Amino acid sequence: MMCSKVLVSSSDNGQYYIGIMSGTSADGIDLALVQFEENSHHLVASYFQAYNKTTQNLITSLYTPSDNEIDRMGELDKLLAKEFASAINAFLIQQNLSSASIIAIGNHGQTIRHRPTSNAPFTLQIGCNQTLACLTGIRVIGKFRDKDIALGGQGAPLVPAFHKALFSATKRNVCAVNIGGISNITFLPKDHKQNICGFDTGPGNALLDDWYRKHHEDCPHGIDIDGKWGLTGKVNKQLLTNMLDDPYFSMPTPKSTGREYFHLDWLKTINHIDQVSPADVQATLLALTCKSIAHDLDKLCSNAEVILCGGGANNPELVKQLKKLLPEHCITTAEKKGVDNDSLEALVFAWLAFAFDNKIPGNLPEVTGAKSNCILGISFTP
DSSP states (O other): OEEEEESOOOOOSSOEEEEEEEOTTOOEEEEEEEEEETTEEEEEEEEEEEOOHHHHHHHHTTSSOOTTHHHHHHHHHHHHHHHHHHHHHHHHHHTTOOGGGEEEEEEEEEEEEEETTSSSOEEEEESOHHHHHHHHTSOEEEOTTHHHHHTTSOOOOOHHHHHHHHSOOOSSOEEEEEESSEEEEEEEOSSTTSOOEEEEEEESSHHHHHHHHHHOTTOSSOSOGGGHHHHTSOOOHHHHHHHHTSGGGGOOSSOOOOTTTSSHHHHHTSTTGGGSOHHHHHHHHHHHHHHHHHHHHHHHOSSOEEEEESGGGGOHHHHHHHHHHOTTSEEEETGGGTOOGGGHHHHHHHHHHHHHHTTOOOOOHHHHOOSSOOOOOEEEOO
């Protein structure tokens, strides 16, 4: 399944960057075709290519340790690069562009493991950059997280650096809340003497999607569209309390997490879950996402402009609950700020490729915990 959003089309050479994002929801490939100037960007077009169930299962099977991981990871690394290349080549044909029109591809890759607090911290994204460069004939900038990790940071979240460029605070505090598989907050204080803050709050859509798929194996979309199934259940307060007792929610910043932490096996460890109906668990998981975001946001500031981004911003029940939990804040969406929400994360990695080429630091040490800011990424030529 492929779909796109076209804003402008052009055939000029060497003008554009492509950002590519495959998120922890493992639903498909998001592409953004972007033109940058010194202090601005223009989203030219966007594109989405869904994964089939086989590819999706191959990805999610690597989120937790299991048998024969190295062989399966190596094969999937190349398979995903081929899928990324297929999507990019189809996108270029649709936009009547050649590979010469693209300066570089910014490739996030598919995160399959994120261990920022282990004895030897690491993060691992697959979707081979070199293979992608060779298959498309376009230079690829990838491995954006590695240098931040090498400098003592967590390599995540990286979105706050772009949020800073996109939603700079003016007369009031701004909180950009990105709700993908995992949720993260970027706090942009109105007082520029205050440090920017950013971190992962916990699960966003990841557990909601996993639990929904577990109980709806034949659903073609694989997600609880508009939170409708969750609305048939009720929040179980004891179960929610038990979930929020997980140590991650009380950890100090900087902190980051991923699907390798918040997954179905994590749910099995939560007391009381086997006494709750599946629909009530779904309702409680939505409350977990909203409560964890609201709790952290309220600790950061009061009376902020809260900008919702990511797939969660498309869930009306999630937005409704956040508004109820955050009455002192002004909640809006990226769309209402003139930003294409569905393309935002892919746009971030187009920007990181542009930042690499223009020697612009792509991390925020106050967010990731790195010793210093730095240029992120490695270049791979065809």
